[in-house]
Amino acid sequence: MKKALNKDWYKRAFTLHTMVASPWTMATEQDLAFVLNTLALPAGARVLDLACGFGRHSQELARRGFRVVGIDISEELISYARNEARQSGLQVDYISGDIRQLSFHSEFDAVLGLYEGAIGYSGSKEDDYKILTGVAQALKNGGRYIAHIPNIEYARKRFPEQRWRANSTLIELIEYDWDESARMIFETTYPMRYGEKFEDLKPVYEQRRVYELNEWATMLSSLGLRILQVCGALDEGSVLTDDYDFLSIISVKL
Numbered sequence: 206m207k208k209a210l211n212k213d214w215y216k217r218a219f220t221l222h223t224m225v226a227s228p229w230t231m232a233t234e235q236d237l238a239f240v241l242n243t244l245a246l247p248a249g250a251r252v253l254d255l256a257c258g259f260g261r262h263s264q265e266l267a268r269r270g271f272r273v274v275g276i277d278i279s280e281e282l283i284s285y286a287r288n289e290a291r292q293s294g295l296q297v298d299y300i301s302g303d304i305r306q307l308s309f310h311s312e313f314d315a316v317l318g319l320y321e322g323a324i325g326y327s328g329s330k331e332d333d334y335k336i337l338t339g340v341a342q343a344l345k346n347g348g349r350y351i352a353h354i355p356n357i358e359y360a361r362k363r364f365p366e367q368r369w370r371a372n373s374t375l376i377e378l379i380e381y382d383w384d385e386s387a388r389m390i391f392e393t394t395y396p397m398r399y400g401e402k403f404e405d406l407k408p409v410y411e412q413r414r415v416y417e418l419n420e421w422a423t424m425l426s427s428l429g430l431r432i433l434q435v436c437g438a439l440d441e442g443s444v445l446t447d448d449y450d451f452l453s454i455i456s457v458k459l
């Protein structure tokens with residue numbers, strides 16, 4: 206299945222239906238523990254959550270007293286996040302927009318790009334550099350950025366691969382494929398909701414461009430960001446190996 210998707214695939218693949226009940230969105234508390242432990246943010250810090258989806262991390266941060274801005278390209282996800290925040294009495298500034306066009310200036314103590322933060326989706330390095338440029342401009346000096354992106358060494362070693370994920374709502378089969386020359390991961394998910402007919406299966410197709418760690422470091426460095434720590438997945442105590450499918454890169458704006 207090494208066929209590039211339509212260039213706007215990410216505007217359709219991420220919906221309430223594909224995200225809210227999916228097993229990969231269930232580890233919010235553990236994700237938050239990683240963010241809080243590694244960033245050690247001051248009370249009331251300002252945090253920008255890039256590609257915030259339906260608001261799961263931003264709302265937990267707001268509950269802990271942080272001032273959060275969440276941006277996502279999906280109006281459906283942003284309007285759900287706004288409603289949820291309102292109903293929970295949480296103050297989060299949600300913006301429907303494209304993170305390749307950020308226009309903040311030295312305002313944030315931290316920027317989060319969790320579960321890819323839309324890095325690699327368009328397949329264009331220039332687009333990802335635009336995101337990083339916006340991140341660098343948005344951070345205060347000393348502010349930190351967490352990039353949480355696929356580990357190229359895992360892709361090289363393990364793909365093609367099939368995996369199952371399950372929770373109390375559904376079971377998913379995920380197929381991964383890898384194109385070394387394009388540096389692209391292709392992912393097809395088959396969500397099977399309990400009680401649904403298998404004939405109604407609608408696969409979700411995704412793709413992302415991935416980076417060598419040194420390529421990433423060079424891009425960050427050209428924008429005045431320096432890497433502080435690299436972990437496997439969102440696992441603070443880990444040492445990165447090619448057994449982690451994701452890596453978390455924490456950098457600081459100098």
Ligand SMILES: C[S@@+](CC[C@H](N)C(=O)[O-])C[C@H]1O[C@@H](n2cnc3c(N)ncnc32)[C@H](O)[C@@H]1O
Pocket residue numbers: 215216219230255256257258259260261276277278279282302303304305318319320321322323326
């Ligand atoms: C894998 S989801 C992660 C969502 C969220 N960070 C989470 O962990 O629940 C990727 C998100 O990126 C958003 N997205 C994709 N391209 C984007 C862009 N260019 N600008 C803003 N958001 C984008 C999608 O709408 C989707 O919500």
